[in-house]
Amino acid sequence: MSSSRSSEVICKGLSKTYPGRLEAVRPMDLTFHAGQTTALVGPSGCGKSTVLRMIAGLEAPTGGSITIGGGPPSETLKKAGLSVAFQDPSLLPWRSVRGNIELALSLARRKVDAAEVDQLIHLVGLSGFADTRPAELSGGMRQRAAMARALATRPGLLLLDEPFGAVDELTRQQLAHDLPGIWEARGTTTVLVTHSVSEAVMLCDRVVVLSPRPARIVADIAVDLPRPRRSEMRRGPAFTQIVENVFAALSDGMAETMPKAAQ
Numbered sequence: 001m002s003s004s005r006s007s008e009v010i011c012k013g014l015s016k017t018y019p020g021r022l023e024a025v026r027p028m029d030l031t032f033h034a035g036q037t038t039a040l041v042g043p044s045g046c047g048k049s050t051v052l053r054m055i056a057g058l059e060a061p062t063g064g065s066i067t068i069g070g071g072p073p074s075e076t077l078k079k080a081g082l083s084v085a086f087q088d089p090s091l092l093p094w095r096s097v098r099g100n101i102e103l104a105l106s107l108a109r110r111k112v113d114a115a116e117v118d119q120l121i122h123l124v125g126l127s128g129f130a131d132t133r134p135a136e137l138s139g140g141m142r143q144r145a146a147m148a149r150a151l152a153t154r155p156g157l158l159l160l161d162e163p164f165g166a167v168d169e170l171t172r173q174q175l176a177h178d179l180p181g182i183w184e185a186r187g188t189t190t191v192l193v194t195h196s197v198s199e200a201v202m203l204c205d206r207v208v209v210l211s212p213r214p215a216r217i218v219a220d221i222a223v224d225l226p227r228p229r230r231s232e233m234r235r236g237p238a239f240t241q242i243v244e245n246v247f248a249a250l251s252d253g254m255a256e257t258m259p260k261a262a263q
């Protein structure tokens with residue numbers, strides 16, 4: 001089965017109000033196209049993670065619906081597979097990096113291909129740490145281990161919430177160079193929540209800009225830059241223009257939300 005075709009995510013009128021009448025997400029229509037990488041950016045606390053957690057089935061929407069591949073998320077995800085990598089990597093402390101990855105594979109009922117596991121560990125820059133336990137790794141290394149684990153099961157849908165928050169800038173740039181090639185080759189539908197606008201533009205096909213809470217869509221910006229994207233592109237005019245457009249949309253969202261008297 002082609003996982004890319006089966007992993008289009010369609011949110012219709014999706015909304016979330018937490019207990020205590022805290023409105024996190026205004027009813028929104030949003031489609032994450034199969035095989036594409038989409039960034040969700042917006043001010044801190046606006047509701048980005050809430051959207052992601054609802055898609056992952058970790059949070060129940062208050063209104064609207066989510067379909068994945070045309071069906072209910074639980075059904076499709078069983079077939080196409082879902083992986084998440086969140087800021088808190090939640091690795092099992094008593095298992096090594098390799099052991100954590102192998103466990104994810106066995107839970108997904110996938111064969112352990114030792115060479116592929118080694119390749120992923122190498123890709124995230126953890127060669128030499130395969131047999132190390134999480135407590136002996138830095139925060140950024142743990143996040144990279146979680147990324148390798150998320151990729152190992154070859155999910156149709158990959159949900160990433162600030163997955164590189166603790167990773168140093170150079171390694172982030174290396175990952176931003178290497179990861180999209182894998183997602184593209186596998187046809188993975190990827191949703192990335194990030195605070196870094198340039199990372200969003202570097203990695204993604206599209207950037208969806210959200211307003212301050214309650215989240216609503218302020219802009220949906222296509223990133224029509226060729227791939228593979230190299231670090232030098234960050235200084236080019238096309239890249240810079242898209243980054244500026246995203247910042248402009250972010251400040252439009254802020255301005256619209258501010259009370260008139262404060263403007």
Ligand SMILES: Nc1ncnc2c1ncn2[C@@H]1O[C@H](COP(=O)(O)OP(=O)(O)OP(=O)(O)O)[C@@H](O)[C@H]1O
Pocket residue numbers: 018019022024042043044045046047048049050051213
């Ligand atoms: N489980 C919860 N119960 C109650 N309120 C919550 C819960 N989770 C999040 N919130 C609130 O919902 C709002 C949106 O939170 P969310 O984590 O989705 O924002 P975010 O855009 O991902 O923020 P950040 O960029 O800072 O991580 C915030 O006001 C937060 O306090």
